[in-house]
Amino acid sequence: MNILRSFSHVITATLLLGSTQIATADTISISGAVLKPGTYQWHADARLHDATVAGQVRADAWFLGAALLRQSALEPQQRLKAGVLFELRVNRLHARTENNPALYTLLEEFTQQVQDMPVTGRVPAELNPLQLMIPSRNPLLEPGDQLVYPTHPDHVRVLGAVQAPCVLSFDVQAQLRDYLRQCPDHAAADKDQVFVIQPDGRVQEVGIAAWNAQPVNIAVGAVIYRPVSSAVLSPETPGFNRDVADLLATQYRLGGRFSE
Secondary structure (H helix, E strand, O other): OHHHHHHHHHHHHOOOOOOOOOOOOOEEEEEEOEOOOEEEEOOOOOEHHHHHHHHOEOOOEOOOOOEEEOHHHHHHHHHHHHHHHHHHHHHHHHHHHOOOHHHHHHHHHHHHHHHHOOOOOEEOOOOOOOHHHOHHHOOEOOOOOEEEEOEOOOEEEEEEOEOOOEEEEOOOOOOHHHHHHHOOEOOOEOOOEEEEEOOOOOEEEEEOOOOOOOOOOOOOOOEEEEOEOOOOOOOOOOOHHHHHHHHHOOOHHHOOEOOO
16 A cells, blocks of 8 residues: 555654644644644645545544645645735726715725635645545645645525525525525526536536526535626626636635634
8 A cells, every 4th residue: 555655654753843834844734624734844745635534534524524734736826816906906997986885885895805814825636534545536735735635515605696695594495496496695696607616616607597407416505606697797807706706716715613
């Protein structure tokens, strides 16, 4: 079992730093629903499964909502956040020019929400320890990697062009339309599509009108982003809603309960 052996001497030879949870350039960290949270020395041959063995992921951890945070992803996500803030500024000016105070207020609220979002460095990754035993699903760790395992949530969130953000109880039988019905949309909302951000960070663009309705699974902990209609946005920002959805996909703490 070379996959496990590559990290075994790292586990025994390195010091668990107790409450220290932040990885540095030469370490990795694991936190949340794990038995041995802490910081470990990074090793060039170490893989994701090795980190889960070191941290001893608990049985109640929520694998789908777990997060791999990478330092190499920070700069692109900083640019994404800056781009979204720029697009918001352009659209606030557009809303003022078009004398649309309701849209302007919505975009001001968006701006505050985006400003408050941390740049996390979250990247898509399989984080189920059993799945990580398959070599093709078990990539190398990068120095500075952080793994965070939450416990299961019990809700779905609806954000974006809504009258107020909603945190709704998850119902295994509920459909997308059921969640949307419980969270009244804003007058500026797109009536034809939404973005579903699944707990693992996957972003799906889904039709919701009679002419383009698509089936979609809404997992517990998912975020539904109600986009702003392109008809009221500045033509200079055609990718605004997708950019917002991609930024939301990096916000792993929107989904689960974290025990850190």
